[in-house]
Amino acid sequence: MEKPLTVLRVSLYHPTLGPSAFANVPPRLQHDTSPLLLGRGQDTHLRLQLPNLSRRHLSLEPYLEKGSALLTFCLKALSRKACVWVNGLTLRYLEQVPLSTVNRVSFSGIQMQLCVEEGTSLEAFVCYFHVSPSPLIYRPEAEETDEWEGISQEQPPPAGSGQ
Numbered sequence: 224m225e226k227p228l229t230v231l232r233v234s235l236y237h238p239t240l241g242p243s244a245f246a247n248v249p250p251r252l253q254h255d256t257s258p259l260l261l262g263r264g265q266d267t268h269l270r271l272q273l274p275n276l277s278r279r280h281l282s283l284e285p286y287l288e289k290g291s292a293l294l295t296f297c298l299k300a301l302s303r304k305a306c307v308w309v310n311g312l313t314l315r316y317l318e319q320v321p322l323s324t325v326n327r328v329s330f331s332g333i334q335m336q337l338c339v340e341e342g343t344s345l346e347a348f349v350c351y352f353h354v355s356p357s358p359l360i361y362r363p364e365a366e367e368t369d370e371w372e373g374i375s376q377e378q379p380p381p382a383g384s385g386q
Contacts, residue, residue, distance in 0.1 A: 228253070228349045229294045229342035231283070236334040236355040237273075244273060244333070245354045252350045256294070258282040259350070262301070269350075275331040277302035283337075284319070285348060293341050294348060296322045305331060327360050334359040 237244040247270055252259075260267040264278030279301040285294045299319035300307040307314045308329040314320060328335040336359045342348070 226344040227342040228344045228347055229285075230340040231296070231348060231350045232338040232340065232353070233350055234336040234353045234355045234359055236357070236359045237332055238334075238358065239332065240273070242354045242356075244271065245352070247271065248352045248354070250352055252352070253347055254350065255347050256285045256345070258284040258299070260301075271333070273331055273333070275305065276333075277305060280305070280330060281307050281328075283322075287345065292345075293343065294345060296339060298322055298326070298328065298337075302330075329360055336360075 235245050235248065252268065254268060259269065260279055260282050261269040261271070262278050262280040263270060263272055263276045267279060281301055282299045284297050284299055286297065287293075288295050297319045298307070298309055298314070300314035300316060303316045309320050310323070310326055310328075312320055322337065322339060324339055326337040326339075328337060334355075336355075
């Protein structure tokens with residue numbers, strides 16, 4: 224009996240290029256347990272033609288944790304020039320982070336949501352790609368206000384006023 228594959232459901236979004244940025248992305252990609260390479264180079268498994276993307280920008284690397292019978296994944300930054308943002312952490316060249324069940328990744332203007340669904344096969348995994356029409360990651364920008372000035376000018380109530 225064939226063991227079920229681990230499934231990575233990957234949603235992709237680019238704010239300015241839209242779906243055209245992902246024209247070469249297949250809807251389904253089955254891969255063995257070697258690192259899956261993403262970049263604009265000819266030798267990558269998932270090739271995107273974006274100007275700020277390195278030839279080898281990042282990799283999804285399956286591995287077995289001690290005592291586990293399931294594939295686990297980490298994401299490794301392979302770009303010497305650009306950073307990769309994963310679940311709030313900034314990765315620089317050759318830094319890696321283990322992936323959880325739901326992950327938010329940002330690099331070179333691309334937003335990616337990656338969901339891991341466990342399977343029992345140790346020989347391969349499969350990625351299903353979806354291009355999102357709307358943003359996947361919301362990071363509120365810090366706003367400048369003059370609230371601090373108002374707080375510092377408030378006078379404390381006079382002593383003995385009963386407040």
